[in-house]
């Protein structure tokens with residue numbers, strides 16, 4: 583059970599958002615800055631996302647009549663304008679996901695701000711509006727990131743894990759929603775095999791890997807929760823995997839009371855039921871610690 587389930591629109595039992603992180607080949611360039619540009623296998627593995635998988639995924643969403651959220655490093659927005667145009671034409675949301683998938687926790691505050699702002703400008707230019715949602719590359723968010731999000735009027739983050747359902751993160755400077763992730767609904771563990779960046783996962787069969795996501799859905803549906811796979815075009819958008827995912831989405835939409843929406847719309851709904859007094863979200867207060875937790 584979930585202690586305080588959110589009342590979803592039209593009596594839906596579960597809010598659903600399939601969120602794609604379109605990292606493309608940013609991963610090899612950031613991890614191998616000297617020779618990544620000449621490593622053709624990982625470049626092609628990543629490029630498959632915007633060029634082959636994204637059109638396939640968008641066609642499914644068009645057919646099912648749903649709009650979803652994509653998180654895209656700004657360098658990928660500049661590099662793959664056709665994919666970006668297609669995502670925007672479909673009415674989907676694009677969230678901030680760093681500039682070149684840099685890990686914020688590996689940079690100083692000033693460097694973090696530089697890359698954050700640079701990516702923010704690329705988003706505004708490409709989409710015509712500032713991004714409202716953020717997902718940290720590899721979920722690596724620190725307090726500096728949260729502060730930057732609040733300073734730039736972001737509505738939500740989607741990188742952290744303190745609950746099953748969306749909650750509020752309150753800091754002295756302001757607040758934003760957390761649309762929580764977890765590794766059980768991420769396609770990296772079952773499907774990523776990427777020695778160059780240190781991942782050597784045993785690749786699972788499509789139905790085997792995706793079954794974990796479907797079981798997560800069942801639990802959330804029963805509890806009135808929030809089902810949010812965190813998936814990647816170059817992994818879950820591959821032919822056999824997407825075939826299974828597409829069948830699952832179709833079946834769920836035909837047989838269950840579900841609400842598929844982009845994360846910004848889900849956050850707006852939570853705000854509206856909070857504002858009208860029909861719901862009180864759980865609040866996490868940040869920063870968690872003022873400094874290192876010493877141990878003797």
Ligand SMILES: [Zn+2]
Nearest residue numbers: 603605719720
């Ligand atoms: Zn990513």
